[in-house]
Amino acid sequence: MKPAAFDYVHCETLDEAAEMIAQTGDDARILAGGQSLVAMLNMRLATPTVLVDVMPAQDARKVAADNGTLKISAAVRQASLLDDPNLTSRNPLLAQMLPWVGHPQTRARGTLCGSVAHADPSAEIPLALAALDGTVILRRGRKRRSVKATDFFLGMMLTDKADDEMIEAVTFADVEQGTGTGFAEVGRRKGDFAIVACAALISPKRVRLAVGGVNDTPFVKDWDTLSPQDEGEALNALAWSLDARGDLHATARYRRDLVRHLGAKALKEARTCAD
Amino acid sequence: MRRLTATERHPVRFTLNGKPAEGTAHPRMLLSDFLRGVQGATGTHVGCEHGVCGACTVRIDGATARSCLTFAVQIEGAEIDTVEALAPAPGRLSVLQDAFRKHHALQCGFCTPGILMSLDTLLATEPRANAERIRDVLSGHLCRCTGYQPIVAAALDAAQTLREETDNA
Numbered sequence: 001m002k003p004a005a006f007d008y009v010h011c012e013t014l015d016e017a018a019e020m021i022a023q024t025g026d027d028a029r030i031l032a033g034g035q036s037l038v039a040m041l042n043m044r045l046a047t048p049t050v051l052v053d054v055m056p057a058q059d060a061r062k063v064a065a066d067n068g069t070l071k072i073s074a075a076v077r078q079a080s081l082l083d084d085p086n087l088t089s090r091n092p093l094l095a096q097m098l099p100w101v102g103h104p105q106t107r108a109r110g111t112l113c114g115s116v117a118h119a120d121p122s123a124e125i126p127l128a129l130a131a132l133d134g135t136v137i138l139r140r141g142r143k144r145r146s147v148k149a150t151d152f153f154l155g156m157m158l159t160d161k162a163d164d165e166m167i168e169a170v171t172f173a174d175v176e177q178g179t180g181t182g183f184a185e186v187g188r189r190k191g192d193f194a195i196v197a198c199a200a201l202i203s204p205k206r207v208r209l210a211v212g213g214v215n216d217t218p219f220v221k222d223w224d225t226l227s228p229q230d231e232g233e234a235l236n237a238l239a240w241s242l243d244a245r246g247d248l249h250a251t252a253r254y255r256r257d258l259v260r261h262l263g264a265k266a267l268k269e270a271r272t273c274a275d
Numbered sequence: 276m277r278r279l280t281a282t283e284r285h286p287v288r289f290t291l292n293g294k295p296a297e298g299t300a301h302p303r304m305l306l307s308d309f310l311r312g313v314q315g316a317t318g319t320h321v322g323c324e325h326g327v328c329g330a331c332t333v334r335i336d337g338a339t340a341r342s343c344l345t346f347a348v349q350i351e352g353a354e355i356d357t358v359e360a361l362a363p364a365p366g367r368l369s370v371l372q373d374a375f376r377k378h379h380a381l382q383c384g385f386c387t388p389g390i391l392m393s394l395d396t397l398l399a400t401e402p403r404a405n406a407e408r409i410r411d412v413l414s415g416h417l418c419r420c421t422g423y424q425p426i427v428a429a430a431l432d433a434a435q436t437l438r439e440e441t442d443n444a
Contacts, residue, residue, distance in 0.1 A: 009277070108335075
């Protein structure tokens with residue numbers, strides 16, 4: 001369980017990191033918090049020949065609130081965002097979900113952009129990004145492009161990011177006043193990957209439920225309205241419409257059941273705080 | 276930008292348990308192996324080597340982290356604390372370590388160094404941590420001997436002792 005050999009590149013700016021990745025492409029990987037990547041390296045599921053450490057870059061540590069979004073740069077750790085006293089008022093859903101990401105010992109190192117790059121179908125941060133109309137800002141050298149979260153995740157640990165691109169930042173839309181939010185998750189152990197996780201947003205205009213852990217990518221369902229009487233049927237239809245499969249951790253039937261129960265729980269919480 | 280080549284060992288200077296330390300490491304060397312193999316600080320244990328079990332937990336710049344998910348070359352200039360730093364003097368235990376002994380919060384002891392680092396950090400930052408907070412922090416560790424109950428009891432006992440010591444100081 002030791003990584004294969006690689007060159008380590010210590011970057012002081014995002015420009016340096018983007019340039020390095022653009023030049024080296026497939027053979028290089030960005031090293032951020034390392035909480036997913038280093039495990040993959042240790043198990044030799046990934047064997048890059050160059051690791052480009054973006055954490056020393058001062059300009060990659062920015063959290064910027066502008067234009068109704070929260071923009072999180074490549075080296076922002078999960079714990080540092082969670083410690084932000086303004087997070088709950090600005091984005092209550094993100095504040096509800098982040099404590100479910102890993103353990104205190106992994107959040108102290110792990111980054112938001114790193115979790116998005118890893119794209120585990122059960123992970124909370126990709127789910128939050130999909131639920132909150134997020135975007136991923138990709139960089140190839142000096143060229144940038146912005147991809148919607150729903151277009152970014154293509155499959156299990158598969159994204160729209162090309163080998164010579166890096167994630168410079170991700171943005172989450174702010175939760176508007178009058179919108180209620182809720183989150184519910186079931187896993188084997190607190191902090192493990194979710195078997196199923198549901199995030200809900202209820203505004204006067206829309207009811208949204210985002211489901212992680214079932215399909216290969218976060219799934220977002222919107223209803224114009226959803227009365228509590230119709231909810232059971234709607235959640236049942238949603239559960240059957242998803243591509244639930246059985247594996248070592250849970251059967252397909254159990255996953256569908258979790259969608260019904262956790263969906264109802266998240267919607268109830270969102271309704272309570274919207275009132 | 277600095278590029279450290281895969282085939283060479285590179286110098287790493289850092290602070291280990293309050294004292295200046297240095298050694299050399301290939302880029303692929305994990306912090307856990309660097310601490311044990313190069314620094315001879317074998318108190319940190321290596322379990323799963325993919326961030327799940329928590330046995331290798333140390334403090335990096337004041338925050339707990341898995342030393343198996345960090346490379347030695349990344350800790351240049353950092354402050355690292357390991358379980359060796361907890362006892363105030365040879366032959367004496369810290370309040371938390373003493374509570375672990377009193378409550379039988381370990382049996383085989385393999386997971387203990389990591390758990391001690393996490394709980395020591397918790398009690399230093401949140402002296403009033405309750406059982407729920409302790410369990411939240413413990414969720415990042417696997418223990419196959421105790422069933423966790425004695426560990427929670429030890430942490431609560433240590434928290435109370437530490438609060439009394441502070442109040443009486």
